Amino acid sequence: VRRFVLLGQKASTSPDFALDDIPGTTGRLDVLLRCMRSALLVSHGLRRDTLVYLVLYGGGGEPRTIRIDGRVASYLRPDERTMAGRIRAMLGTKAEGDGFDAERQGMAVADGGLDVVLRDLGVSTAYVLEEDGEDVRGAPLELESPVFFVGDHLGFDPAIRERLRGMGARPLSVGPRSLHADDAIALVQNELDRAARTSPGSAPAR
Ligand SMILES: C[S@@+](CC[C@H](N)C(=O)[O-])C[C@H]1O[C@@H](n2cnc3c(N)ncnc32)[C@H](O)[C@@H]1O
Numbered sequence: 001v002r003r004f005v006l007l008g009q010k011a012s013t014s015p016d017f018a019l020d021d022i023p024g025t026t027g028r029l030d031v032l033l034r035c036m037r038s039a040l041l042v043s044h045g046l047r048r049d050t051l052v053y054l055v056l057y058g059g060g061g062e063p064r065t066i067r068i069d070g071r072v073a074s075y076l077r078p079d080e081r082t083m084a085g086r087i088r089a090m091l092g093t094k095a096e097g098d099g100f101d102a103e104r105q106g107m108a109v110a111d112g113g114l115d116v117v118l119r120d121l122g123v124s125t126a127y128v129l130e131e132d133g134e135d136v137r138g139a140p141l142e143l144e145s146p147v148f149f150v151g152d153h154l155g156f157d158p159a160i161r162e163r164l165r166g167m168g169a170r171p172l173s174v175g176p177r178s179l180h181a182d183d184a185i186a187l188v189q190n191e192l193d194r195a196a197r198t199s200p201g202s203a204p205a206r
Contacts, residue, residue: 073106
């Protein structure tokens with residue numbers, strides 16, 4: 001499975017937001033929703049080989065994280081309003097344990113931010129999507145269960161970037177221009193699809 005961890009520096013943990021004004025009332029959850037669509041949805045389908053974590057650091061309290069598991073997810077729609085409604089329902093749910101909980105149609109919620117995600121990921125080959133990283137074309141990509149950390153419209157918080165680098169996550173670039181995060185994810189998925197197609201023994205990406 002491919003994992004994408006989307007770090008929303010301002011994205012709010014509160015379910016009290018207006019579906020008619022997602023960018024203005026959520027700390028730019030819309031950026032993360034577009035990333036979620038790019039990571040998980042293909043034309044008329046869902047990538048059953050991908051998991052996404054939305055890490056929400058905004059809202060003034062403790063961070064919370066929503067995990068969407070493409071292996072079991074259902075009723076995922078490409079439009080932001082429907083996706084925001086699903087996220088809102090999850091944010092209105094209490095997580096009982098100290099990990100991901102309250103699973104519904106492939107979505108689960110946890111209290112906590114990067115720490116809870118790292119615990120859930122276990123040992124993985126990690127990459128950080130950075131404009132000045134190593135070119136994804138030519139970089140050795142781990143195809144079985146890579147994890148990609150992605151910044152939001154503000155990029156990465158410096159302390160988080162330090163932490164990711166400190167744990168050995170490899171900076172990876174998808175090209176010379178700074179793109180919207182969802183476009184960067186689409187390009188990574190494309191590179192993985194191509195690499196999986198030519199790699200002996202690997203299952204074709206769906
Ligand atoms: C809009 S960009 C961040 C903008 C800019 N770094 C800043 O500080 O305002 C959002 C995220 O998309 C990813 N990204 C954008 N362009 C990229 C590229 N050329 N290569 C790799 N990742 C990229 C990075 O994870 C980045 O943090």
